[in-house]
Amino acid sequence: MSDLEEEYRLEFFDQEGFVRRECVECGAHFWTRDEDRETCGEPPCETYTFIDDPGFAEEYTLEEMREAFLSYFEEHDHERIEPYPVAANRWRDDVLLTQASIYDFQPLVTSGETPPPANPLTISQPCIRMQDIDNVGTTGRHTMAFEMMAHHAFNAREDIEDAEQYAYEGEVYWKDRTVELCEGFFESLGADVEGITYIEDPWVGGGNAGPAIEVIYEGAELATLVFMSMEQDPEGEYELKDGNRYSKMDTYVVDTGYGLERWTWVSQGTPTVYEAIYPDQIAFLKDNAGIELTEDEQRIVHDAAALAGNMDIDEAEDLEAARDEIAAEIGVDVADLEALVEPLESIYAIADHCRTLAYMLGDEIVPSNVGTGYLARMVLRRTKRLVDEVGVDAPLDELVDMQAERLGYENRDHVRDVVRTEVEKYRETLERGRRRVEDMAAEHADAGEPIPTPELVELYDSHGIQPDMVEDIAAEHGADVDVPEDFYGQVASRHDEDAGGITAADADERFADLPATEQLYYDDQQGTEFEAVVLDVFEREDGYDVVLDQTMFYPEGGGQPPDHGTLTSDDATVEVTDVQIEDGVIRHRTDEELDKGSMVRGKLDVDRRRQLMRNHTATHVVIHAARRILGDHVRQAGAQKGVDSSRIDVAHYDRIDREQVRQIERLANEIVMANVSVSQEWLHRNDAEAEYGFDLYQGGVPPGEQIRIIQVDADVQACGGTHVARTGDIGAIKVRSTERVQDGVERLTFSAGTAAIEATQRTEDALYDTAAALDVDVWDVPDTATRFFDEWKERGKRIEELQEELAEARAAGGDDDATEVEVGETTAVVRRIDAEMDELRATANALVEDGQIAVLGSGGPASDVSGTSSDSSDGTNGAQFVVGVPEGCAVNAGEVVSQLASRVGGGGGGPPDFAQGGGPDADQLDDALADAPEILQAVVDA
RNA sequence: GGGCUCGUAGAUCAGUGGUAGAUCACCCCCCUGGCACGGGGGAGGCCGCGGGUUCAAAUCCCGCCGAGUCCA
Numbered sequence A: 001m002s003d004l005e006e007e008y009r010l011e012f013f014d015q016e017g018f019v020r021r022e023c024v025e026c027g028a029h030f031w032t033r034d035e036d037r038e039t040c041g042e043p044p045c046e047t048y049t050f051i052d053d054p055g056f057a058e059e060y061t062l063e064e065m066r067e068a069f070l071s072y073f074e075e076h077d078h079e080r081i082e083p084y085p086v087a088a089n090r091w092r093d094d095v096l097l098t099q100a101s102i103y104d105f106q107p108l109v110t111s112g113e114t115p116p117p118a119n120p121l122t123i124s125q126p127c128i129r130m131q132d133i134d135n136v137g138t139t140g141r142h143t144m145a146f147e148m149m150a151h152h153a154f155n156a157r158e159d160i161e162d163a164e165q166y167a168y169e170g171e172v173y174w175k176d177r178t179v180e181l182c183e184g185f186f187e188s189l190g191a192d193v194e195g196i197t198y199i200e201d202p203w204v205g206g207g208n209a210g211p212a213i214e215v216i217y218e219g220a221e222l223a224t225l226v227f228m229s230m231e232q233d234p235e236g237e238y239e240l241k242d243g244n245r246y247s248k249m250d251t252y253v254v255d256t257g258y259g260l261e262r263w264t265w266v267s268q269g270t271p272t273v274y275e276a277i278y279p280d281q282i283a284f285l286k287d288n289a290g291i292e293l294t295e296d297e298q299r300i301v302h303d304a305a306a307l308a309g310n311m312d313i314d315e316a317e318d319l320e321a322a323r324d325e326i327a328a329e330i331g332v333d334v335a336d337l338e339a340l341v342e343p344l345e346s347i348y349a350i351a352d353h354c355r356t357l358a359y360m361l362g363d364e365i366v367p368s369n370v371g372t373g374y375l376a377r378m379v380l381r382r383t384k385r386l387v388d389e390v391g392v393d394a395p396l397d398e399l400v401d402m403q404a405e406r407l408g409y410e411n412r413d414h415v416r417d418v419v420r421t422e423v424e425k426y427r428e429t430l431e432r433g434r435r436r437v438e439d440m441a442a443e444h445a446d447a448g449e450p451i452p453t454p455e456l457v458e459l460y461d462s463h464g465i466q467p468d469m470v471e472d473i474a475a476e477h478g479a480d481v482d483v484p485e486d487f488y489g490q491v492a493s494r495h496d497e498d499a500g501g502i503t504a505a506d507a508d509e510r511f512a513d514l515p516a517t518e519q520l521y522y523d524d525q526q527g528t529e530f531e532a533v534v535l536d537v538f539e540r541e542d543g544y545d546v547v548l549d550q551t552m553f554y555p556e557g558g559g560q561p562p563d564h565g566t567l568t569s570d571d572a573t574v575e576v577t578d579v580q581i582e583d584g585v586i587r588h589r590t591d592e593e594l595d596k597g598s599m600v601r602g603k604l605d606v607d608r609r610r611q612l613m614r615n616h617t618a619t620h621v622v623i624h625a626a627r628r629i630l631g632d633h634v635r636q637a638g639a640q641k642g643v644d645s646s647r648i649d650v651a652h653y654d655r656i657d658r659e660q661v662r663q664i665e666r667l668a669n670e671i672v673m674a675n676v677s678v679s680q681e682w683l684h685r686n687d688a689e690a691e692y693g694f695d696l697y698q699g700g701v702p703p704g705e706q707i708r709i710i711q712v713d714a715d716v717q718a719c720g721g722t723h724v725a726r727t728g729d730i731g732a733i734k735v736r737s738t739e740r741v742q743d744g745v746e747r748l749t750f751s752a753g754t755a756a757i758e759a760t761q762r763t764e765d766a767l768y769d770t771a772a773a774l775d776v777d778v779w780d781v782p783d784t785a786t787r788f789f790d791e792w793k794e795r796g797k798r799i800e801e802l803q804e805e806l807a808e809a810r811a812a813g814g815d816d817d818a819t820e821v822e823v824g825e826t827t828a829v830v831r832r833i834d835a836e837m838d839e840l841r842a843t844a845n846a847l848v849e850d851g852q853i854a855v856l857g858s859g860g861p862a863s864d865v866s867g868t869s870s871d872s873s874d875g876t877n878g879a880q881f882v883v884g885v886p887e888g889c890a891v892n893a894g895e896v897v898s899q900l901a902s903r904v905g906g907g908g909g910g911p912p913d914f915a916q917g918g919g920p921d922a923d924q925l926d927d928a929l930a931d932a933p934e935i936l937q938a939v940v941d942a
Numbered sequence B: 001g002g003g004c005u006c007g008u009a010g011a012u013c014a015g016u017g018g019u020a021g022a023u024c025a026c027c028c029c030c031c032u033g034g035c036a037c038g039g040g041g042g043a044g045g046c047c048g049c050g051g052g053u054u055c056a057a058a059u060c061c062c063g064c065c066g067a068g069u070c071c072a
Helices: A011-016 A062-075 A101-105 A175-188 A260-268 A273-277 A279-289 A295-310 A316-330 A334-362 A371-390 A396-406 A412-447 A453-463 A467-476 A487-494 A606-630 A658-674 A685-692 A754-774 A778-812 A837-849 A893-902 A922-941
Strands: A019-022 A029-032 A121-128 A145-156 A197-200 A203-205 A208-210 A212-217 A220-232 A245-259 A529-540 A543-548 A565-568 A573-582 A585-590 A599-604 A636-640 A646-651 A678-684 A706-712 A715-718 A733-742 A745-752 A819-823 A826-832 A853-858 A879-884 A907-909 A914-919
Touching: A011 A175, A062 A121, A062 A145, A062 A175, A062 A260, A101 A121, A101 A145, A101 A245, A121 A334, A145 A175, A145 A260, A145 A334, A175 A212, A175 A220, A175 A245, A203 A220, A208 A245, A220 A260, A245 A260, A260 A273, A273 A279, A273 A334, A279 A334, A279 A396, A295 A316, A295 A334, A316 A334, A334 A371, A334 A396, A334 A412, A371 A396, A371 A412, A396 A412, A412 A453, A412 A467, A453 A467, A453 A487, A543 A573, A599 A606, A606 A646, A606 A658, A606 A706, A606 A715, A606 A733, A606 A745, A606 A754, A658 A733, A678 A685, A685 A706, A733 A754, A745 A754, A754 A778, A778 A837, A819 A922, A826 A922, A837 A853, A837 A879, A837 A914, A853 A893, A853 A922, A879 A893, A879 A922, A893 A907, A893 A914, A893 A922
Parallel strands: A826 A853
Antiparallel strands: A019 A029, A029 A197, A121 A145, A145 A245, A197 A212, A203 A208, A208 A220, A212 A220, A220 A245, A529 A543, A529 A599, A543 A585, A565 A573, A565 A599, A573 A585, A636 A646, A646 A745, A678 A706, A706 A715, A733 A745, A819 A826, A853 A879, A879 A914, A907 A914
């Protein structure tokens, strides 16, 4: 096993007189100029020494420090690069947020597939680390939002066989120069370079690894210098700390990270990092929340923070343990200290969270319950809770705007708008939750028991109500709550993860030897016929896979389905039903075999392909139109093209209403009618990104140095699909529906070309048929339908009234159809009324009100008076009974009904005073009713 | 993408196989000089939609639509 010790023996260290030492506290190896040094310098082995004693010659604000860094590296031959969005999922699909500057260049640049935008380069990249969320504010040094200043150099070995295979060649600089530049920057700020220690700390992550150095100054880790140079390899020569083996790569990359906030903090020497980086907002928040401290109190807070800073408090949990110690040291009561410090901690967290939100929303992340949108929502809600708790009464959108303004954003109005919308949504959620908890609390308070844990878990998991909020609300209603220690564990256990990763289909070895198929559909997008040579044929379960030297058939990809068509050789014509591409080799799935080596003529199913092209270009047009109508935050969140219809999912924070659909449709068709040409061009990806930004990648990020750019009107996208030549070829675009596929994601389904016409015709047919059925003009359909519906409701009510009148009349007039028997003191009326259940019930009620027992049977409605009956049968749908018993009469209606119903092959029941039942054998109805007197007698005797 | 919860009167919600309810809001009347309150009466429901099970479904099962929420 190698611990990479050799990797750290730098010439630079040698020349500068560094020595390698082992820390007496933690055992880490480090490099220092100070021969007497015993510890590595990093907490907990040593403490911060810059608090109240800044480590640089001058104090810097965030902006000044960023500029100092970038200009230093510019002066040393680095090109300054504009920061990337914090939404890393715009250019890669393995992560959601940008957490380090190197994220900007993964995976394609680091692997050598794509050249970096400059080499070497320097950047200050905004980042968000959600995992630190609990520590923000309390530890004094954690922030969720930060900028990682960096200098990167991308190197590729030249001593390899095929050096040109990588997008960059040769060495820009490596370890020695990296450390030298780092020292140089320290020096430029007037730091005492004697005090710097370099700790050996190999880095491993995401399948890559390499030696790395932590740069410690004044007790603080100010930079990490990573030398990414290895990749995971079971045969590898190095075994690293994650237990895996690694071997050297052909590319090797300098990946550095300098925390802008740390550097600013060290330059100012404030007790916490927050005070150094957000002085204005913290002053505002303190003032607004009415936090005024006496000089004594200020001193206590200051000392406590300084001590905490020195104590290597890495987690909020550790702080609780440390607080006793701190209080003792300063000589105050722990409770008093907490009362002083906690509001400040909230305020620090608010400032940090507002910056996080400004980053997220400024980069046009739309709050939702998926992906980055969910993260934005979580941060926003947490911030809102903190703001309310600490008693800040400024609207949240104003607080976020303070950060957006500081960052110089141009879309501040949009950011405020989104924050307001979200705050309102949260308010509604809280209100719903409050009512729910109040009911629950009252119930459990009555029972004198605490709210049980499963209820708590459900309140959080299904309704988004935090346990501590439940505690507060429950307390108001006198109910207790026990929040178990492992609460969030119990929540997690509700989410039974059904493992079952999708096993990737085994790559077929035999394809590996075949050359990449020439893609004729790019040379001539309008072409439909071609000639080719059959390179190979593979038998499959349901047909054959044919590989040609070149093809016009478009393989499935980018949401565009594959082409269909035929391949014809001298001997046979075969149908192509599917086309797939793998490693550049295109496979045509056919129903019959073709001879290897034969010449074939390929013909596309032209109608299908035309529709697919129309749909694909239309997709670009629709998303462009949606963006113009709904706002710049609109991005594609998925798409599927089809022959008859296509759909795109877009990120948007509200439902798309009918009027907006009309506007989108109109604008889309204006672009169609303008008949602008659809241009295809292959650009170097860096040029394309520089010119159009990451919005190019609406449909995903293509690999490679050159990317295909499709421009439709003002819309520019990287796209591998086939398109019509001019927008007019689309013919027409019809938006058919919108649907909310997730909160914050709207799906637009539309049709293009002939399918658009057909879709419209189908809708019209439905309208015409309706008009015909109502016997009115189409324009009168809405009014007529409304009138009919109202009248139908009126009639229902009238029928009910009449049924009641009829029932009363029946009850009053003893008519001949009824059999009356005496059951004890009470008269029972047994009668057959062929009517609906409603009518039977009404009659029974009327009889009961007259003090009589009602035993009513029905063989189904004699005539369908109400028009509401939905049964299609012809009166043979069985028998029903209703039995009603007046108060104080010892007859169980349920029992009677049960016995009657059993005679018609069914069952029944109900409360003792009013029961219903029935069965399928209507033929037995009269016999059953004839037996009713005996049944009544038997029941009363029992 | 997955899990969970919910959809009943204008609003908020009860009702978990057997006659659709409460509170507020609304309309009318009484009380009052008038208002608030109080009292009495009334109107207002395709129980989200579509299937299924059952003698019987707001209620149970399946699908769809709509909303909420937790997680990746």
